[in-house]
Amino acid sequence: CPPFPCSLCFQRRLYAAQAARKVEVTGFQPQDVQVTRLPSGLVIASLENYSPASKIGVFVKAGCRYETPENVGVTHLLRLASNLTTKGASAFKICRGVEAVGGNLRLSFKITFAFLFECSDTVMEFLINVTTAPEFRPWEVLDLTPRVILDKAQAAQSPQIGVIESLHQAAYKNALCNSLYCPDHMVGNIQSEHLHQFVQNNFTSARMALVGLGVDHDVLKQVGEQFLNIRSGAGSAGAKAQYRGGEVRLPGTSSLVHAAVVSQSAAAGTGEALAFSVLQHLLGAAPNVKRGAAVSNKLVQGVAKATTDPFDVSAFNASYSDSGLFGVYTICQAAAAAEVIRAAVAQVKAVADGGVTAADLTRAKAQLKAHFMMSLETSEGLLEAVGAQALASGSHQSTEEISKNIDNVSLNDVANAAKKFVTGKKSMASSGNLINVPFVDEI
Ligand SMILES: *[C@@H]1O[C@H](CO)[C@@H](O)[C@H](O)[C@H]1NC(C)=O
Ligand SMILES: *[C@@H]1O[C@H](CO)[C@@H](O)[C@H](O)[C@H]1NC(C)=O
Ligand SMILES: *[C@@H]1O[C@H](CO)[C@@H](O)[C@H](O)[C@H]1NC(C)=O
Ligand SMILES: *[C@@H]1O[C@H](CO)[C@@H](O)[C@H](O)[C@H]1NC(C)=O
Ligand SMILES: *[C@@H]1O[C@H](CO)[C@@H](O)[C@H](O)[C@H]1NC(C)=O
Helix, strand or coil: CCCCCCHHHHHHHHHHHHHHHHHHHHCCCCCCEEEEECCCCCEEEEECCCCCCCEEEEEEECCHHHCCCCCCCHHHHHHHHHHHHCCCCCEEEECCCCCEECCEECHHHHCEEEEEEECCCCHHHHHHHHHHCCCCCHHHHHHCHHHHHHHHHHHHCCHHHHHHHHHHHHHECCHHHCCCCCCHHHCCCCCHHHHHHHHHHHCCHHHEEEEEECCCHHHHHHHHHHHCCCCCCCCCCCCCCCECCCEEEEECCCCEEEEEEEEECCCCCCHHHHHHHHHHHHHCCCCCCCCCCCCCCHHHHHHHCCCCCCCEEEEEEEECCCCEEEEEEEEEEHHHHHHHHHHHHHHHHHHHCCCCCHHHHHHHHHHHHHHHHHHCCCHHHHHHHHHHHHHHHCCCCCHHHHHHHHHCCCHHHHHHHHHHHHHCCEEEEEEECCCCCCCHHHC
């Protein structure tokens, strides 16, 4: 979505409003998700959603955060290689590309590898081939180099990808600082052997979830027991993310400046993370644009006082099993950058200082619930949500439970989350003409 109003943004907002209404009218539908953890550690989750086509997803905790200095970049090649292995397959999505949506990337790739399939006669075989026994022929791996270069060139066109990747580099010492893209020094240097070793050590049963929509739970269990138990055992948990705080600046000629300022927030699945999610919606989560259009969006309100030029501002949130980032993402003209960034940060400070009403909180919670429900409306979104939960906790939380937990977030919880941002050690990334962009220690 571009920084300025477009029909897509508009449709999205319209859709959000419809979804909010639907939630009010119908409440959360109970869903019958069955979850089993096999002795191999593999988690099986199935859901009857009465959709005509059955779908299957395999989720593996083997994203770029698990790369080591010796094989950094290997997951970028794996994303491309998994496409090769299933040439002609009925896979409907293999490891979705890295898209920037508003201020947010599909950050799930940092953690998870996902293979999603439409069910057909051969799907099980493809699925098993792709997750357990990929061949990675040396010449095929070599042939991936031009695609790696092309991918990197395309990513370089997106200021959002640049800023969010740099933000992780600035924020973390290890693991989560790894890029979704193969670094320059490894392009052409990743061999078939690296891919084999990474799969061997990281694609273990205990780090996989097999999720089916419209698939019988017992059938799915059998598949898991028979075919996906090749590498059982707990496997290594991987290094815990270490936050450091810092800054990366990507100077360029663009008069449109992108900047993100964050602090460490909370690990996913905690009550505190939920408070950050409510705070995100309180401040304004969606890419928002038209000044005056979003009366309830605190960031837009605050920034509108700082500049007369068009701008975009939203609250940024990323959450991982052991850490999270929360802050503001701004897009504005170079001349106004300092005022816009400071005004956005000041809005979070206002929340920390108690400037939130009960009505604001109620609205933010309703928006968060609507956002959550909307993400489950496509079968792909549903697969991903069930898969992410199954991987993270080996269980499933019903929408009612999640809704109750959201309701339980208090004004105090939200103010504390905002305080954590205000007082925390900051990380910052910016791109474009940076002449007026303050350094992180000046904010
Ligand atoms: C997989 O390959 C097809 C062409 O064979 C291409 O269109 C698609 O973008 C590729 N997907 C990924 C994730 O690279
Ligand atoms: C799975 O792998 C085996 C062995 O490499 C191969 O013979 C078979 O054709 C593959 N199946 C599919 C559906 O690709
Ligand atoms: C993933 O694979 C690499 C390469 O073999 C290995 O060095 C690393 O320890 C593995 N990571 C985990 C968390 O097991
Ligand atoms: C924000 O945090 C929540 C967890 O509370 C998570 O479900 C959501 O995906 C996060 N958003 C992003 C962009 O990571
Ligand atoms: C609600 O939140 C409080 C802390 O704010 C916590 O102690 C309590 O367990 C929560 N209740 C539920 C049902 O999650």
